[in-house]
Amino acid sequence: MKASTSNRRQFLGTTAAAGSLLASRPQAQAPVSRPAGKPAVLGGTPVRSKPFPSWPVTDQTEEKALLDVLHGGTWFRGDGKTVDRFEAEYARVMGSRHCLATANGTSALITSLAGMGVGPGDEVIIPPYTFIATLNAVLIRFALPVFVDVDRETFQIDPGKIEAAITDRTAAIMPVHIGGSAADMKSILEIGRRRKVPILEDACQAHFGEWEGKKLGSLGAAGCFSFQASKNLNSGEGGAILTDDESLAEKCFAFHNNCRPRRINSLNFTYLGPAGANLRLTEFQAGLLLAQMTRTEKQARSRNRNALYLTKLLEAIPGIRPARLYPGNSRSAWHLYMFRYEPEKFAGLTRSRFLKALRAEGVPASSGYAPLQRDPLLKEAIGSKAFRMLYPEQRLKQWWERNQCPANDQVCEEAVWFTQTMLLGEQSDMDQIAEAVAKISRHAGDLLKI
Numbered sequence: 001m002k003a004s005t006s007n008r009r010q011f012l013g014t015t016a017a018a019g020s021l022l023a024s025r026p027q028a029q030a031p032v033s034r035p036a037g038k039p040a041v042l043g044g045t046p047v048r049s050k051p052f053p054s055w056p057v058t059d060q061t062e063e064k065a066l067l068d069v070l071h072g073g074t075w076f077r078g079d080g081k082t083v084d085r086f087e088a089e090y091a092r093v094m095g096s097r098h099c100l101a102t103a104n105g106t107s108a109l110i111t112s113l114a115g116m117g118v119g120p121g122d123e124v125i126i127p128p129y130t131f132i133a134t135l136n137a138v139l140i141r142f143a144l145p146v147f148v149d150v151d152r153e154t155f156q157i158d159p160g161k162i163e164a165a166i167t168d169r170t171a172a173i174m175p176v177h178i179g180g181s182a183a184d185m186k187s188i189l190e191i192g193r194r195r196k197v198p199i200l201e202d203a204c205q206a207h208f209g210e211w212e213g214k215k216l217g218s219l220g221a222a223g224c225f226s227f228q229a230s231k232n233l234n235s236g237e238g239g240a241i242l243t244d245d246e247s248l249a250e251k252c253f254a255f256h257n258n259c260r261p262r263r264i265n266s267l268n269f270t271y272l273g274p275a276g277a278n279l280r281l282t283e284f285q286a287g288l289l290l291a292q293m294t295r296t297e298k299q300a301r302s303r304n305r306n307a308l309y310l311t312k313l314l315e316a317i318p319g320i321r322p323a324r325l326y327p328g329n330s331r332s333a334w335h336l337y338m339f340r341y342e343p344e345k346f347a348g349l350t351r352s353r354f355l356k357a358l359r360a361e362g363v364p365a366s367s368g369y370a371p372l373q374r375d376p377l378l379k380e381a382i383g384s385k386a387f388r389m390l391y392p393e394q395r396l397k398q399w400w401e402r403n404q405c406p407a408n409d410q411v412c413e414e415a416v417w418f419t420q421t422m423l424l425g426e427q428s429d430m431d432q433i434a435e436a437v438a439k440i441s442r443h444a445g446d447l448l449k450i
């Protein structure tokens, strides 16, 4: 969730400024039936004054983990040390045979694509509703990103549109479990099997989310995670790849270790190509991750409990359409709580005014991603010397023409996001979020000029 750093700063400011008048306000029952108070943005009392839970959550566990590495003297990835321990633990918890820790989620994606042999001339299918790293990983391998539009109801890649995008150049399908909720893995795995295209899951937002009881990121040929500070498992920066395929795991290891296969500390200078980089995680970060992981399952349960409850409340408010989960998505990771906002049900109140009014009530919210398939960056990338050398002009021209994602354009205009930390507190926090939305709904007509 890195799209809106400035928004986040803005709304944190709003929350802090809301004061502490309402700390002991009685809990909401049905939000829609509460008496009408004036909207905070018009000078009324905000629904909520308390800040939401802060992130990251730490205690002495983290301190000890960091000091152990500090005093242990091995600060970079050492054989049998903390990174190895983290990988074994993450693989165990996620139900995968192999885990490779990387410097961050972007490098996990790049390393996986490299390990799978994806490169110039290849096509990789991705959804446009994602963080730019998904796209960058494909571009930096000089492969062509092929956008498949999203399903407006779920915000995920539209499973019904994937097959038509497959060509004999398709080297991978990269579904993104956006917001931590699952893409339709039943359909996607089936398409992959039938068309013999490997599935690389971008699970960078989906730690501990599940599909039919199995962990997201453990279902495809490989799955990638980010441990960047905003993510549900955090070591400041960090990443990991999961796979059951030993040969892929070894290729990825070599790629992330400057073409050097295991072991790390050996003075073995034989290389496994074709090319590589240093994308290793440090021992400090692995220590932090092991410490953070003592809480991850409990946090995942809290988010899930709160998010499902919030959905019940918000669904009752006309014009609020929470992103639907696919039936197989037995648990979302809820990195983001996403819904579509319909201005016509709010007297025509624009989304940006809705967000402003919501923030004033003490509920931080943002509008999320802009359409990636139209980002000017793409023109620069596809028009660059490398792409012009690698791809016939006709193929690039066709690529531009195919690149239409109307549902994504719509989702980008309608989306509203809450962040994962807002789901870590009490059920009463959810009551207040819903109450704030309901209050704006009741007063929508008065807010048209804010």
Ligand SMILES: *Cc1c(COP(=O)(O)O)cnc(C)c1O
Pocket (backbone or CB within 6 Å): 001, 002, 104, 105, 106, 107, 130, 131, 133, 134, 176, 202, 204, 205, 225, 226, 227, 228, 237, 238, 239
């Ligand atoms: C965060 C994120 C990444 C990249 O992870 P970093 O650790 O920031 O490099 C990739 N894909 C998605 C969907 C993400 O949210």
